Amino acid sequence: xxxxxxxxxxxxxxxxxxxxxxxxxxxxxxxxxxxxxxxxxxxxxxxxxxxxxxxxxxxxxxxxxxxxxxxxxxxxxxxxxxxxxxxxxxxxxxxxxxxxxxxxxxxxxxxxx
Amino acid sequence: xxxxxxxxxxxxxxxxxxxxxxxxxxxxxxxxxxxxxxxxxxxxxxxxxxxxxxxxxxxxxxxxxxxxxxxxxxxxxxxxxxxxxxxxxxxxxxxxxxxxxxxxxxxxxxxxx
Numbered sequence: 001x002x003x004x005x006x007x008x009x010x011x012x013x014x015x016x017x018x019x020x021x022x023x024x025x026x027x028x029x030x031x032x033x034x035x036x037x038x039x040x041x042x043x044x045x046x047x048x049x050x051x052x053x054x055x056x057x058x059x060x061x062x063x064x065x066x067x068x069x070x071x072x073x074x075x076x077x078x079x080x081x082x083x084x085x086x087x088x089x090x091x092x093x094x095x096x097x098x099x100x101x102x103x104x105x106x107x108x109x110x111x112x113x
Numbered sequence: 114x115x116x117x118x119x120x121x122x123x124x125x126x127x128x129x130x131x132x133x134x135x136x137x138x139x140x141x142x143x144x145x146x147x148x149x150x151x152x153x154x155x156x157x158x159x160x161x162x163x164x165x166x167x168x169x170x171x172x173x174x175x176x177x178x179x180x181x182x183x184x185x186x187x188x189x190x191x192x193x194x195x196x197x198x199x200x201x202x203x204x205x206x207x208x209x210x211x212x213x214x215x216x217x218x219x220x221x222x223x224x225x226x
Protein backbone atom coordinates (compact mmCIF):
# COMPACT_ATOMS: atom_id res chain seq x y z
CA UNK A 1 0.00 0.00 0.00
CA UNK A 2 0.82 3.67 -0.18
CA UNK A 3 3.57 4.77 2.21
CA UNK A 4 3.53 8.38 3.29
CA UNK A 5 6.59 9.35 5.29
CA UNK A 6 6.37 12.37 7.56
CA UNK A 7 9.23 14.18 9.30
CA UNK A 8 10.18 15.24 11.86
CA UNK A 9 8.34 13.13 14.43
CA UNK A 10 8.77 15.80 17.11
CA UNK A 11 9.49 19.50 16.98
CA UNK A 12 9.95 21.85 19.91
CA UNK A 13 10.01 25.59 19.20
CA UNK A 14 9.83 28.80 21.15
CA UNK A 15 6.80 30.94 20.57
CA UNK A 16 7.41 33.20 17.59
CA UNK A 17 9.68 30.77 15.77
CA UNK A 18 8.66 29.16 12.50
CA UNK A 19 7.79 25.46 12.09
CA UNK A 20 7.73 23.15 9.10
CA UNK A 21 6.66 19.53 8.71
CA UNK A 22 7.30 17.50 5.57
CA UNK A 23 5.46 14.65 3.92
CA UNK A 24 7.10 12.46 1.26
CA UNK A 25 6.02 9.59 -0.95
CA UNK A 26 7.90 7.33 -3.36
CA UNK A 27 4.90 7.31 -5.70
CA UNK A 28 2.82 10.03 -7.30
CA UNK A 29 -0.11 11.09 -5.17
CA UNK A 30 -3.63 11.94 -6.24
CA UNK A 31 -3.94 14.58 -3.53
CA UNK A 32 -2.62 15.47 -0.09
CA UNK A 33 -4.61 16.38 2.98
CA UNK A 34 -3.49 17.92 6.26
CA UNK A 35 -5.03 17.45 9.69
CA UNK A 36 -4.38 18.93 13.14
CA UNK A 37 -4.98 17.08 16.39
CA UNK A 38 -4.86 19.04 19.63
CA UNK A 39 -3.67 17.19 22.76
CA UNK A 40 -6.54 15.05 24.02
CA UNK A 41 -8.59 15.77 20.91
CA UNK A 42 -9.33 14.24 17.57
CA UNK A 43 -7.87 15.01 14.12
CA UNK A 44 -9.48 17.96 12.37
CA UNK A 45 -9.28 18.40 8.61
CA UNK A 46 -7.37 21.53 7.61
CA UNK A 47 -6.97 21.50 3.84
CA UNK A 48 -6.63 19.43 0.68
CA UNK A 49 -4.18 20.08 -2.17
CA UNK A 50 -4.77 18.55 -5.56
CA UNK A 51 -2.77 20.37 -8.23
CA UNK A 52 0.93 20.04 -8.95
CA UNK A 53 2.84 22.91 -7.33
CA UNK A 54 -0.24 24.15 -5.50
CA UNK A 55 0.24 26.56 -2.60
CA UNK A 56 -2.53 27.49 -0.19
CA UNK A 57 -2.52 29.74 2.84
CA UNK A 58 -4.64 29.85 5.97
CA UNK A 59 -3.54 32.84 8.05
CA UNK A 60 -0.08 31.83 9.38
CA UNK A 61 -0.21 28.35 7.78
CA UNK A 62 1.19 27.73 4.30
CA UNK A 63 0.62 24.41 2.55
CA UNK A 64 2.57 23.29 -0.53
CA UNK A 65 2.20 20.36 -2.90
CA UNK A 66 5.32 19.47 -4.86
CA UNK A 67 5.61 19.78 -8.62
CA UNK A 68 5.94 16.01 -8.97
CA UNK A 69 3.06 15.42 -6.54
CA UNK A 70 5.30 13.28 -4.36
CA UNK A 71 5.84 15.63 -1.44
CA UNK A 72 4.14 18.29 0.58
CA UNK A 73 4.89 20.65 3.42
CA UNK A 74 3.08 22.61 6.09
CA UNK A 75 4.80 25.76 7.31
CA UNK A 76 3.65 27.82 10.30
CA UNK A 77 5.00 31.35 10.58
CA UNK A 78 5.56 32.82 14.05
CA UNK A 79 4.15 29.95 16.07
CA UNK A 80 1.76 30.55 18.94
CA UNK A 81 0.88 28.32 21.89
CA UNK A 82 -2.44 27.61 20.19
CA UNK A 83 -0.51 25.81 17.42
CA UNK A 84 0.43 22.99 19.80
CA UNK A 85 -0.66 19.56 18.60
CA UNK A 86 0.11 16.81 16.15
CA UNK A 87 -0.04 17.56 12.44
CA UNK A 88 -0.80 14.69 10.06
CA UNK A 89 -0.55 14.51 6.32
CA UNK A 90 -2.66 11.99 4.43
CA UNK A 91 -2.88 10.98 0.79
CA UNK A 92 -4.63 8.86 -1.77
CA UNK A 93 -2.76 6.90 -4.38
CA UNK A 94 -2.45 8.52 -7.78
CA UNK A 95 -5.63 8.34 -9.80
CA UNK A 96 -7.80 7.38 -6.88
CA UNK A 97 -9.93 9.35 -4.50
CA UNK A 98 -12.21 6.43 -3.80
CA UNK A 99 -9.84 4.29 -1.80
CA UNK A 100 -8.53 4.72 1.70
CA UNK A 101 -6.38 7.60 2.83
CA UNK A 102 -2.85 6.78 4.00
CA UNK A 103 -1.83 8.86 7.01
CA UNK A 104 1.70 9.87 7.89
CA UNK A 105 2.92 9.22 11.42
CA UNK A 106 2.43 12.84 12.36
CA UNK A 107 4.64 15.61 13.73
CA UNK A 108 4.11 16.56 17.36
CA UNK A 109 4.64 20.29 17.80
CA UNK A 110 5.40 21.76 21.21
CA UNK A 111 5.52 25.54 21.58
CA UNK A 112 7.24 27.09 24.60
CA UNK A 113 5.93 30.48 25.69
CA UNK B 114 -26.31 20.00 13.32
CA UNK B 115 -24.53 17.43 11.16
CA UNK B 116 -21.92 15.59 13.16
CA UNK B 117 -20.37 12.26 14.10
CA UNK B 118 -20.96 10.78 17.53
CA UNK B 119 -19.09 8.13 19.48
CA UNK B 120 -20.19 6.41 22.66
CA UNK B 121 -19.07 5.73 25.27
CA UNK B 122 -16.51 8.52 25.69
CA UNK B 123 -14.58 6.49 28.28
CA UNK B 124 -14.75 2.78 29.09
CA UNK B 125 -12.93 0.61 31.63
CA UNK B 126 -13.54 -3.09 31.20
CA UNK B 127 -12.12 -6.40 32.36
CA UNK B 128 -10.05 -8.78 30.28
CA UNK B 129 -12.08 -11.23 28.23
CA UNK B 130 -15.20 -9.10 28.00
CA UNK B 131 -16.98 -8.48 24.71
CA UNK B 132 -17.51 -4.81 23.96
CA UNK B 133 -19.13 -2.74 21.23
CA UNK B 134 -18.08 0.82 20.50
CA UNK B 135 -20.79 2.89 18.87
CA UNK B 136 -20.40 5.40 16.04
CA UNK B 137 -23.14 7.33 14.29
CA UNK B 138 -23.03 10.19 11.80
CA UNK B 139 -25.77 12.51 10.58
CA UNK B 140 -24.00 13.81 7.48
CA UNK B 141 -25.18 11.10 5.10
CA UNK B 142 -21.59 10.10 4.38
CA UNK B 143 -21.09 6.86 2.48
CA UNK B 144 -17.66 6.03 3.86
CA UNK B 145 -16.88 5.30 7.50
CA UNK B 146 -13.68 4.23 9.27
CA UNK B 147 -12.35 3.00 12.59
CA UNK B 148 -8.87 3.95 13.77
CA UNK B 149 -6.86 2.99 16.83
CA UNK B 150 -4.52 5.63 18.20
CA UNK B 151 -2.33 6.04 21.26
CA UNK B 152 -2.31 9.72 22.35
CA UNK B 153 -0.78 11.93 19.66
CA UNK B 154 0.70 8.96 17.86
CA UNK B 155 0.16 7.20 14.54
CA UNK B 156 -3.37 6.39 13.33
CA UNK B 157 -3.89 2.68 12.67
CA UNK B 158 -6.79 1.77 10.39
CA UNK B 159 -8.86 -1.09 11.82
CA UNK B 160 -11.85 -1.37 9.48
CA UNK B 161 -13.64 0.74 6.90
CA UNK B 162 -16.84 0.73 4.89
CA UNK B 163 -17.87 2.23 1.56
CA UNK B 164 -21.58 1.92 2.26
CA UNK B 165 -24.36 -0.30 3.58
CA UNK B 166 -23.37 -3.98 3.69
CA UNK B 167 -19.81 -3.10 2.67
CA UNK B 168 -16.93 -3.63 5.10
CA UNK B 169 -13.18 -3.93 4.54
CA UNK B 170 -10.34 -4.93 6.83
CA UNK B 171 -7.66 -2.41 7.63
CA UNK B 172 -4.23 -2.99 9.14
CA UNK B 173 -5.32 -4.03 12.67
CA UNK B 174 -8.54 -5.91 12.01
CA UNK B 175 -7.86 -9.42 13.28
CA UNK B 176 -9.33 -9.02 16.76
CA UNK B 177 -12.43 -7.01 15.94
CA UNK B 178 -15.49 -6.96 13.71
CA UNK B 179 -17.74 -4.28 12.26
CA UNK B 180 -21.13 -4.09 10.61
CA UNK B 181 -22.83 -1.52 8.36
CA UNK B 182 -26.54 -2.21 8.31
CA UNK B 183 -27.52 1.45 8.15
CA UNK B 184 -25.67 4.31 6.45
CA UNK B 185 -25.41 6.33 9.64
CA UNK B 186 -24.26 3.57 12.00
CA UNK B 187 -20.90 1.73 12.11
CA UNK B 188 -20.30 -0.14 15.38
CA UNK B 189 -16.98 -1.81 16.26
CA UNK B 190 -16.96 -5.00 18.35
CA UNK B 191 -14.03 -6.46 20.26
CA UNK B 192 -14.90 -10.10 20.89
CA UNK B 193 -12.52 -10.58 23.84
CA UNK B 194 -10.87 -7.50 25.31
CA UNK B 195 -7.19 -7.67 26.25
CA UNK B 196 -4.90 -5.13 27.99
CA UNK B 197 -3.17 -4.61 24.62
CA UNK B 198 -6.46 -3.12 23.36
CA UNK B 199 -6.08 -0.22 25.76
CA UNK B 200 -6.06 2.80 23.46
CA UNK B 201 -8.21 5.50 21.91
CA UNK B 202 -10.61 4.43 19.17
CA UNK B 203 -11.59 7.05 16.61
CA UNK B 204 -14.46 6.80 14.17
CA UNK B 205 -14.48 8.92 11.02
CA UNK B 206 -16.63 9.45 7.97
CA UNK B 207 -16.28 11.02 4.55
CA UNK B 208 -18.07 11.57 1.28
CA UNK B 209 -17.53 8.94 -1.39
CA UNK B 210 -14.70 10.84 -3.07
CA UNK B 211 -13.34 12.34 0.17
CA UNK B 212 -13.32 15.81 -1.35
CA UNK B 213 -13.75 17.52 2.00
CA UNK B 214 -11.56 15.27 4.08
CA UNK B 215 -12.49 13.02 6.95
CA UNK B 216 -14.67 14.11 9.84
CA UNK B 217 -13.59 12.43 13.08
CA UNK B 218 -15.61 11.71 16.18
CA UNK B 219 -14.35 12.63 19.65
CA UNK B 220 -13.19 9.08 20.27
CA UNK B 221 -13.63 6.36 22.88
CA UNK B 222 -10.83 5.93 25.39
CA UNK B 223 -10.74 2.25 26.27
CA UNK B 224 -8.89 0.78 29.24
CA UNK B 225 -8.76 -3.00 29.65
CA UNK B 226 -7.74 -4.16 33.11
